Amino acid sequence: MASNPKSLGNRVGSLQCDNTTLHLLKANDFVANAIRQRLKNVCVINVCSSPGSGKTTLMQETGKRLGKDLNIAVLVGDPETDRDAVRMKEVGLNALQIVTGGMCHIEAQMILQALDHIDLENLDLLFIENVGNLLCPSAFDLGEDYRVTLLATTEGDDKPKKYPRMFLTSELMLVSKADLLPYVPFTVENVTQDAREVNPNIEILTISTLNGEGIDAWCEWLQARVEAKKAQIAE
Ligand SMILES: Nc1nc2c(ncn2[C@@H]2O[C@H](COP(=O)(O)OP(=O)(O)O)[C@@H](O)[C@H]2O)c(=O)[nH]1
Numbered sequence: 001m002a003s004n005p006k007s008l009g010n011r012v013g014s015l016q017c018d019n020t021t022l023h024l025l026k027a028n029d030f031v032a033n034a035i036r037q038r039l040k041n042v043c044v045i046n047v048c049s050s051p052g053s054g055k056t057t058l059m060q061e062t063g064k065r066l067g068k069d070l071n072i073a074v075l076v077g078d079p080e081t082d083r084d085a086v087r088m089k090e091v092g093l094n095a096l097q098i099v100t101g102g103m104c105h106i107e108a109q110m111i112l113q114a115l116d117h118i119d120l121e122n123l124d125l126l127f128i129e130n131v132g133n134l135l136c137p138s139a140f141d142l143g144e145d146y147r148v149t150l151l152a153t154t155e156g157d158d159k160p161k162k163y164p165r166m167f168l169t170s171e172l173m174l175v176s177k178a179d180l181l182p183y184v185p186f187t188v189e190n191v192t193q194d195a196r197e198v199n200p201n202i203e204i205l206t207i208s209t210l211n212g213e214g215i216d217a218w219c220e221w222l223q224a225r226v227e228a229k230k231a232q233i234a235e
């Protein structure tokens with residue numbers, strides 16, 4: 001676990017106490033590892049962003065496009081209400097709401113418990129829509145294969161450097177609401193440069209669920225990851 005870059009213990013650190021280091025927070029990593037063991041056949045994507053960047057709308061659009069080819073489930077975290085799960089179900093997605101009761105992120109234990117309530121048989125792809133927040137969710141490994149972070153054009157292109165841990169631990173950044181680019185002071189070149197300075201390996205796609213820009217590329221990215229996971233099992 002120590003080599004896992006998403007490891008909570010590696011990123012959040014430990015409680016220093018009289019020359020003794022207590023890795024109290026590594027408990028989350030232990031549970032995340034149990035999730036990985038349990039979901040060996042499933043591609044798991046942890047979707048993060050600020051509130052309102054378009055996570056749920058993107059899950060809905062993805063369900064509409066890939067739902068016929070892939071068996072998809074969504075676990076969605078919010079501090080209150082089941083509104084997002086209802087929205088997902090409206091487009092036929094198998095969705096379960098995790099109400100965190102005011103907590104600003106999902107922890108691995110919540111996912112492990114939720115797995116008992118969804119049908120894992122023949123599941124290809126599990127999305128975890130994290131609580132809207134660019135800070136805390138970055139510290140918690142949820143047993144995912146990939147972390148995808150949306151950054152909407154309305155949020156400003158300075159965010160990767162302000163919230164580096166989120167972009168450092170993400171495999172893909174989606175610049176969302178690209179349809180609004182003509183109206184907001186946001187430069188894709190600037191955000192790309194900053195994100196790559198934080199994480200040289202991060203992939204970047206520009207998308208809009210409103211006009212469809214980049215959604216094919218997003219779906220292809222996902223399908224390739226699902227296939228890669230299946231190939232890994234076959235080895
Ligand atoms: N202009 C524009 N609005 C969008 C887009 N995607 C989502 N929205 C809107 O942004 C708001 C927040 O979207 P939502 O999916 O609930 O964001 P979440 O909080 O990240 O799950 C809603 O009013 C959506 O209709 C987009 O691509 N373009």
Ligand SMILES: [Mg+2]
Nearest residue numbers: 055056084129
């Ligand atoms: Mg949402």
